[in-house]
Structures are given as structure tokens and as C-alpha cells.
Amino acid sequence: MINVEKGTNLPPYGGGGQGGEAPSLSLLELNALVRRSLEQCLPDEYWVQAELSDVRSNTSGHCYLEFIQKDPRGNSLIAKARGTIWANVYRLLKPYFEEATGQLFTSGIKVLVRVTVDFHELYGYSLTVQDIDPTYTLGDMAMRRREILMQLEEEGVLTLNKELEMPLLPQRVAVISSATAAGYGDFCHQLQNNPQGFFFYTELFPALMQGNQVEDSVLAALDEVNRRRNEFDVVVIIRGGGATSDLSGFDTYLLAAACAQFSLPIITGIGHERDDTVLDSVAHTRVKTPTAAAELLIDGMEEAAGHLEELVNRLYQSAFSRFEQERKKLSLYKSRIPSQAVHKLAEARLTLQATGSRLSRAVEVMLAREKYRLELLQNRIADASPERLLKRGYSVTLKNGKIIRDGSVLRDGDELTTRFYKGEVTSIVNCKS
Template sequence: MEKEPLSLYELNALVRQALNESLPDTYWIQAELSDVRSNATGHCYLEFIQKDARGNNLIAKARGTIWANVYRMLKPYFEESTGQAFVSGIKVMVEVTVEFHELYGFSLTVVDIDPTYTLGDMARKRREILKQLEDEGVLTLNKELEMPMLAQRIAVISSSSAAGYGDFCRQLEENPYGFVFYPRLFPALMQGNQVEESVIAALNAVNDHRDDFDVVVIIRGGGATSDLSGFDTYLLAANCAQFPLPIITGIGHERDDTVLDSVAHTRVKTPTAAAQFLITHMHDAALSLEELAQTLISSVSVRMDKEHSRLSELTNRLPLVIKNRTIREGYLLEQLIQRINVGIARSLTNKQHRLMLLEQRVNDASPERLLKRGFSITLKDGKAVTDSAQLKAGDVITTRLAKGEVTSEVK
């Protein structure tokens, strides 16, 4: 008997009927999103894929659809809950119906999504990144930096058009204490696929002028919560963890910290909170300095009182000290006078003895003594004659004796 062949449409209709009968309910599946796109009508078309855990090779794939009426509610719900954009590359848990169309073939129609599964996967990835940073010994390096007491020179990494940047600067400028801050913007993309690359480039620019700044502030305000995934990357976290200046993050979210928040020196929720943190830090520093000034004034006052008392005590003791010193110096002076007198007497005695000796020698050598011993002195014109050649015949000479003198004429 000749068999009647089926048309392709008829075969596909049988497949559709079989699937509808065997898989009539909705099913929760776990898969990775791929090729996510939406059209002008609001429908979302995507692929679900599963990879081999070991080789990262595709082992399953299915076309998926999210109709506009579901997508309008599902997408913002998911992104608000997870802080993750509904894009390719993320893992999701979705509730689907199994569809088969004679023309378009097999597909899965999404009717619901469980954000907690994606959150768990994101948390796992964050834990893996933090574990890697810890194993490399850099996880807490930025936290260990000392916050400068006067953190006034601020490198701000943000979008120049972000409302959060304006709020940050305004908060600093209008602080109630009149503190002066010097913020300088290093522009970066704070949402989209280029967050990691852009913020790292800004950090490199700050590092080139790091001696000009006290802290770095990374802030973001007004962007979608779904754009926070850019702050959950290893490269950005590693750059921040090893940055030589303290980093303050305020990227505007309430959920668990991003990886960037976990490695930064200080994490606050919003740009305004970042400004308030710096103002409070300055206020605390001002109070500390004021306290130190008061302590210094008090210490000086105490020291002055102590020195005044000491001076008064010395002043009261001074007359007695002077009297005792005068008595002591007077005693020493008397001893010195006595020693001088003894020295003078001894010196005079020695000099007198020498004079007596000299006198004796002079007396022994005097002409009178010589004359008494029988010598005489011949004088011519009042001058002693020591050589007969000095005389000639007819000269009158006088001979002086011990007693008297004789006048003679030379023949």
C-alpha cells in the first residue's frame, strides 16, 4: 500500500500539537542571555544558551521572546532589583512556555523572571573577584592608607554632565563652616559598557598629578541602577585597590556594595554623602586642631604659672644667696690677700737679700775701698789717667790717696 506523505506544514503542526500536549505548563529554566535586542514595537528577542562548565562550549541553545506587554514590566523590575542591565552575558532564571510555530520553529516565551538568581550569580562573581584580589595581597591596600587630616585637594572622577557632580561641588562650596575645598574634575563615562575603561583612564590621569591631590572621589548620580555592573570588574577594582591616594566612592545605590566599593578606602551612598563625608572630616580635623590649640594655651599658662612661682622663689632666695656668696667670696678674698701679703713679704725679703749682696759687691768695688787698701788714682784735668802715654812733660797731675791728695808736675 502506497504511503501518503506529509507536507512540512503538516509535520510541524504535529510537532506543535505534541509539544502542547506534552509540555502544557510553564517551566522555570536557568540559562545565559545572548543576542538580546528589542524592536520599535517593544518586543524583545533573544537567545538562551548553556555552556559546558569545563570547556565553555555551547551545549544547548533556544530562541526566546518577551512580548512587549511583559517586557515593559519585566525589564525595569529586573534592573531595579539587581542593579544589572538586562543584556547579553548575564545568567537568569526565567519562567517560560514552550512554543513551536510551523513557520518560525521552536522558541521559549518568557512570562516571568527571578532576579534573586541573577543576584546570586553576580554575588558569586563579586566574591570570586574579591577572593582573587585577596590572594594577590591587594584587597585592603587602599583602605590601609591614612586619610589626610586636611583633605581639601580633591580629584573627582565623574561625568561632567552628571547631576551628582553638581550636587557634590555645591555641597562642598556651601558647607556651613566656611571650609575651602579645591575639587578638580577628571571626566569619565559612568554608565554603559565603557565604564571600566573610562574610569581607569581617569585614574591614570590623576596618578600623573597625584602630588597635587589629597583624595580621589568617584561619584555617579542620576544614572540608571542597571548601569552599576561596570563597577563590578576585576581590572577596575585592582586599579583602585592599589591606587596611592585614598578613594571615596559615592555611586548612588542602596543595594550591596559593588566590588569597587569593597576595595575603596571609604564607601558612601551618594555624591552628596561623599561631600558631607569630606566636610565632616574637615570639621573633625578643625575640632582636633582647636583642641590642640586649647591644650597648648592651657599648657603654656600652667608652665608660665610654674615658672613665675619658681622665679618668685628664686627672688626670695636671692638675698640669702647673695649674702652667702658675699661671705664666701669675702673669705676667699681674705685668703687671697693673705697669700698676696705672704708672697709680697717673701718677695721683698728675697729682693732685700739680693740688694744687700749687690750693695756688698758695689762697696767692695768702690774707689774708696780700693784707696784704703793702698791704691791711688791719678787725675789729669779731673779725669783718671790709665796710660802714661796720656801724659807729657809739664803736665800737672793730681794723685788721690785714701787720705788727701798730692799735686805733681811731670818731668
């Protein structure tokens, strides 16, 4: 029911004004009534918890935004109000909030603001921001970080990158940073001018390091590095300088999950001394500045060089010790050579004498055996000689000096010689018909 102030001259409802009918109001009059009612009912300032949406400012320095509240169970909107921060408040409130929280004053963050309730006849209901409490947003940001880290831990990927072994010689470095960042220049200068003269190969994979596109930009750079992961030893994500409020882009789940599961060790140097991001928590190693990241790599090379130098010294000492041992052995062997030579010569002499004696006896036995065999052969030859056969009564018939073995070859008139043991006779062949 609407109560109309006394004395207000209003035409009757429907323009008629017949008795008892309720008076009618113009829209402007109704809105004015609503405004006065709100001013009377809600005259104070109120602290309101809400999420920022559609934050924008104009050339006059005023900030216009929406405050929303979502259903935690379904993420659907359950409340919404238009908000305004006038320029004289906004120019103080924005830097104060961002410096205190390290978070941009932008859509998507939860805030605790002190507001007055306003109603304008033309623009309707709105909240005018008078103040903000950064500690509320800090608590919400910390809670979101914890939730992201808990989710990564539940998925079993939180410490995967930390568990990778840092290469002994981290010389091939993929750098994710802005090409114009002073920190990138400091990082490269530090590596190239290290006192030990170590060589480093660096390649920049450009990415935005502040603003709303940090997540997408860094993820794209990581994808490019991953395609060429065999060409690098480590990945360095550096930022160098800039407002603390720009760190919010490194507190996202997708970026943290990608870095936690990356196949190369990731070194981060994106924050300030007192700021830790979710990305810092999942990276293999976190340092404060790009220069510190370069020093970490140089220290790694120096440690490897020191270890190598230690190995060289140990090798030298081992070789020298072995050389001394062998020299002593050689000297000992050298001192033993004369006595060993005499001993070996005496042994050889005895062996030679024994061998000579055995050889002599063997030769005598062999000669006796061969003499006996020759005598046997001589007797067998003597028994088979023609003279011995003739002496036994045999004779030999010859024709023209050749022995006749077949009588069919003889012809009449052939002259034959028959030889006996003693003497010989000549005969003429006479073949009878």
C-alpha cells in the same frame, strides 16, 4: 522516521511515484511537520536557565536575543537558542527585572526565564519569553560578587585600601563622577558651603557612571589620578541618583582590584541605601550618597580642627601653668635676695679681709727678699768699682782722658797720666829704637 498524516496528498519521492517508494516532502512541509510535532510534544511553558547574549530591541518594542550555555570547564558554547520577547511582555518584564535585581537586562547575565518552545517554517527554532525570575539572577550576581571578593582575598589585596590611613586634613579631593551628574553638584555645594568655612580643593576626573562602559571609564579616570597622586589626599567616586540597574558596572574584578590596590584612600558614594557593590566592599570608606561623602570629609576636617583646638588649649594651659610656676619661683627668689645679699656681702668682706692679710704678709716677705737681693748687688757693685781696684794697688793710665788698654797705640812724645789710689803722675812716652 517521519509519520505523514493520512490524507496528505504528497508526490512520490523523486517525483516518480513507482510502487513502494517513500513520498517526498517540500522543505516547507517538513518544517510545518516539525512545528506541529514540537507543539504536540512540548505544549507547555518551561523554566529555563541560560545566559543572555546579543540582546537588542527594535523600534516596535520587541526584544530579540540569544540564550547560550557554556561549558564550565572550558567556557566553550555547548548550547544556543534564539529568543524573542514580544513588546507587550518586554515593556513590563525589563523594568521589573532591573528594579528587582539592580542589574541591566543585557548580555552576559544569567537568567531563569519561562518560555514556550516555538518553531517557524521560515525562522526555525526559537524560545518565546513569557516571564522571568529575578531571584535567580540575584543569586548569580551575589555568587559572582562573592567569587570576586574571594579572589581578591586570595591575592592578598582585598583590604589594602582600607588599611591606608585617612589624612588628618583631607582637603585635596580627586572626584571621579559624571560632570552632569546632580550628585556631583550636590557634593561640591556641600563642601563649598560647609558651616565651619573649611577650604576644599576639588578636581573632577570625568567618567561614565552608567552603561556598559563604566568599568573602562572609571579605570581610565583612576589611572589619571594615579599619575598625579601627590597632588591629592583622597579619591571620591560618586554617582548620585540613577537607576539601581546601573550599579552592575561597579561589580567587576578589574575595577575592584584597581581600587583595592590604589595608593590613596577611596570613598565611594555610588549606591542606594540597600545596595552594596564589590567596589563598595574594597573601598576605604563606603557612604550612601555624594552628600554623605562630602559630610564625611567635612567631619574629618572638623575632627582635625577639634583636635587642633584641644592642642591649643592644652598648650595654653601648659604655658599658663609654667608661667605661674616661674612667677612663684621669681617671687621666692626675690624674697631671698636681701638675706642672700647680706650673706654674700659678709662672705665677701671676710674673703677681702683674709685676702688683705695674706697680701700684706706677702708684700712684707717680697720686700724683705728684694732688700736682701739689692744689698748683695750693692756689695758686688762696690767690689767692682775703680776706687776699690786702685785701693788694692792697681793704677790706670790715660791719654787725653781716655784709658789706654793697648801699648802699641802709643807714640814718642805722647803725654800720659797715670792715676793711683792716691795721686797721679804725668809722663812722656820715649820709644827706644
